[in-house]
Amino acid sequence: MGRRELLSYWFCLTFLLYMLAASECGAQVFSGEVFAGTAWSLPTQLKIKQPGESDIAFKARYRTRPWKGSPYYAYRVGFQQWSLELIHHKLYLQNPPPEIEHFEVSHGYNMVMVSRDLSYIHNPSLFKLGLGIVIGHPEGSVRGKPIDPVNSLLGGGYHISGVCFQAVISPKLKITDHWFIRPETKLTAAWAQFPLLGGGSALVPNIAFHTLVGLGYQGEL
Template sequence: MRVGTTLRAAAAAAGLALAARAGADPAWSIRVLGGGAWSPRTRLDVEQNGEPDIRVQASWDHKPFEAPLYWVVGFARRNRGREWSLELIHDKLYLENPPPEVQEFTLSHGWNLLLAGYGYEVQPGLWIRGGAGPVISHPENIVRGRTNVQNTGVDGYHLSGAALWAGLEERISFWRMEVILGVRGTAAYAEVPIAGGFARVPNLAFHANLGLAFDLVR
């Protein structure tokens, strides 16, 4: 009986030691997450030279599990329940209800959000986070039969706008790793090129994420 009690106490102590080691501060970490997003309708405005403006209450699909996949990568500096981070969310947008003048309107190679963030551990393993950053878009569209040229910007990518975000994460630590389960909201606005004009693209999205973080340097 005494041996069993001793073994249980030793196992509990070892578990606490591992948790303490995983949560030791300060630390640099990298994170890799999957997941997906959902958006309510927002107004899309399209302006093309010499043509009437197009306005539509846009219905967006993110198609997170179709190539190219939705993903999040980033790194963070954690210290005493505070965290500073930089993340890239590779999201996508597909216009589901194009008007007759629009034959295609997608950002499938990237509605990319480069987000700086600050986090606070409200209780062990539970973090609130938020921040802001630019939108880097890769638009693919055909408006009134005219195809957007893909060799503009940097290999078709454009610094297009800005985004705000806020989120909540649950983190389960073991050794130098954390399992992360999180939700976040993003509010973004961008202006993307079309042939002979541009489109104003506001977007609200609610993201669900699951992945891992790995401590690098303490």
């Protein structure tokens, strides 16, 4: 089973549990959305620790490269004012010091979040706030040694690595009674620490602005 499939199955299982909980609360309106887009990460402090070596710490700059390798994407399911979302964010280090040959979190810097619509009554789905976890897969080479893969509970080198937050502006543009297009802008902030092959860790916080466009369907249970 591939790494992407493992993550998708985990997300689907979480969605099913979430759907059951929402049904118990009498939820009536549901939706599903798929997004493409990109992100711009602010410079943040990257810190790498390895056994027997001095720490590497510097202000890291990243690119997203949304269409390289596994693409940048997001998908979301919702019930009433609540939604569950996966953002497949990607980080490619652009200013490595001499000790780092290559570093990326491109399979990716996944953020799984539960969000609440703050304007559900007056203007459905326009403003959202969300909290969740980071599931990451770092790759690269530091001091001539590969940093991945590391055995993990999720398999495939994926690790539950940290926490994340998002603030979203997300208008819904109606196509038909059920189908809609959604342009979306969001700010995400995350803290994540990944284990490295051979010991040590990489502390990789991230703050990013995202722009996405999605296709969605809304119906009633």
